Amino acid sequence: MSDKMYVQTACLTFHIPYASSLKDKRQVARSIIDKTRHKFNASVAEVNDHDSHQRLVVGISLVSSTSTHAQKCMDEIMRFMEENAKGADLVEVEIWQD
Numbered sequence: 001m002s003d004k005m006y007v008q009t010a011c012l013t014f015h016i017p018y019a020s021s022l023k024d025k026r027q028v029a030r031s032i033i034d035k036t037r038h039k040f041n042a043s044v045a046e047v048n049d050h051d052s053h054q055r056l057v058v059g060i061s062l063v064s065s066t067s068t069h070a071q072k073c074m075d076e077i078m079r080f081m082e083e084n085a086k087g088a089d090l091v092e093v094e095i096w097q098d
Helices: 022-039 067-084
Strands: 006-015 043-048 055-064 089-097
Touching (some): 006 067, 022 067, 055 067
Antiparallel strands (some): 006 055, 043 055
């Protein structure tokens, strides 16, 4: 049995062109974050640019017993978020793995 643990984190930045208020942004953020948390066993939260109407930065973190599994899960999460972020465009992705 291996006692190695793999942590994968990512930061996804979305642009929400129609958002004219923080309320508009929060509707998109709440929807995509809640859907992702419900579907995957990962931590997901808005992590930056809280006062920007059109910019949503979401942090994701997950732990796995293998590096391959961690990468596969993160790929699935990012694909899911991009496909389900209604009214938002994914503009930047940063990934870190330990």
